[in-house]
Amino acid sequence: MLGGACTYISLSASYFTPVKIVAVVGEDFLQEDLDLLAGRGIDLAGLERVPGKTFFWSGVYSADMNDRTTLCTDLNVFAGFQPKLPGHYLEQPYLLLGNIQPALQRGVLRQMKSLRLAGGDTMNFWIEGYRDELLETIREWDFLLINDSEARLLAGEDMLRRAADVIRAMGPRILVIKRGEHGALLFGNDGYFAAPGYLLHQVFDPTGAGDSFAGGFIGYLAQQGVNPGEGEIDPKLLRNAVVYGSVMGSFCCESFGVDRFRTLTRAEIDGRFQEFKSITGF
């Protein structure tokens, strides 16, 4: 079924701001999947279609949904991907770099001419095997989104509070550490913020929750028009962005694949944002 980081990020962000994507698919990519993205107003000019099969992943989750085992990862057309940005992308102010080889992320960032805020995601594969390349890449990022085990790996430090200091010294002054069902932590210049995980009655499918988080995070900040070049981002907006990210991740888990995004409304999103206030206030 339809999946992929770019899919989840763009669907999620589209509830907050216009979105343009750069990505690659193969000949097997379905028209109905293109229609879903286009139906959310997502600009597909940077979506390259090439001979071959689309990237494919499959896996199995543990009973409590906290662990997963990959059954199959076929890079297919993703293996030779060189992101090419359409001309009208280059002046965009906000950039979210999905998980891919750090050198490609850097190449995209360096093509952009008017960035206000840029950052992205990475994973253990790049941290372990491409460390120097990764460090050179994230040095230019304003924010990094990463999960807790990867934060520990990147920093070489088990205590997250110390790991955060180490990582922020690598470049990204805004660090979000995602902890799955346990929520997310934001580290910035004003200390840290802890957002809880939303308790679902049933987690149908956590696939894409982290990418949906990223889409809500950058989408909200874009909607707010933040511009750190004109002074530090209001810490309250960053906290809201983390909560909106958590909201989007929670909705993603409620249905298989991207199905929840077929019916989700902005009113439901804002309703759950308020619910986060009620479950955390004391």
Place this chain on the structure above:
Amino acid sequence: MLGGACTYISLSASYFTPVKIVAVVGEDFLQEDLDLLAGRGIDLAGLERVPGKTFFWSGVYSADMNDRTTLCTDLNVFAGFQPKLPGHYLEQPYLLLGNIQPALQRGVLRQMKSLRLAGGDTMNFWIEGYRDELLETIREWDFLLINDSEARLLAGEDMLRRAADVIRAMGPRILVIKRGEHGALLFGNDGYFAAPGYLLHQVFDPTGAGDSFAGGFIGYLAQQGVNPGEGEIDPKLLRNAVVYGSVMGSFCCESFGVDRFRTLTRAEIDGRFQEFKSITGF
């Protein structure tokens, strides 16, 4: 070194309310350890001293402090323990039952004559091997403190929100699910509340953190004089109790064993309570 559930619970609760304990130790229990407890105003009339050795536990923690392996558990004088309550204990309004055989917990509760609020802790050993006895015991409790894996085991349900419904139907209308470094969840009549884990720069020793949580939770509620017999407890007080529990658990981890309680002050506790507000507000 000094340890044990009763030790941590009573030291922690003593910052909020006068505490009386019922427990058993052997001939090897040190006078300086008695002095520590007495120095915090803890009533030791119910502390029985019998021939033999005190209960002993040792273990090793994982690098990230989230898992531990028991090296040795010697019940010693704990094996034949029959709690005997001194006469002046019987009219006390608040009861916290530490982790022990459920029938003994029930025996203590039934001796009490004027309880306003009672509850306690249990563990996988009793859930798996003494289920009927445990269910008969917790049916009479107002609150249950339990960790997440044990909640799943007790309820037979992986999703915590559903597990909470199942457990609350067993008796305890107030349920606190502890998640170690990930904080704690409170389930009551007004839905749920999520308290984050406090991020320490260094976790020296998590031993006793759950019991310190319990002491802060019941100690705060006792200090507030809550009386559910006169109407439901203000949900705000229950949320505060969970945060104070979290505060006490976090302090416990800062030093080896009970050492942090040798210097901890109520002002530090209230300071960290305010810090919890600042790390969760948005």
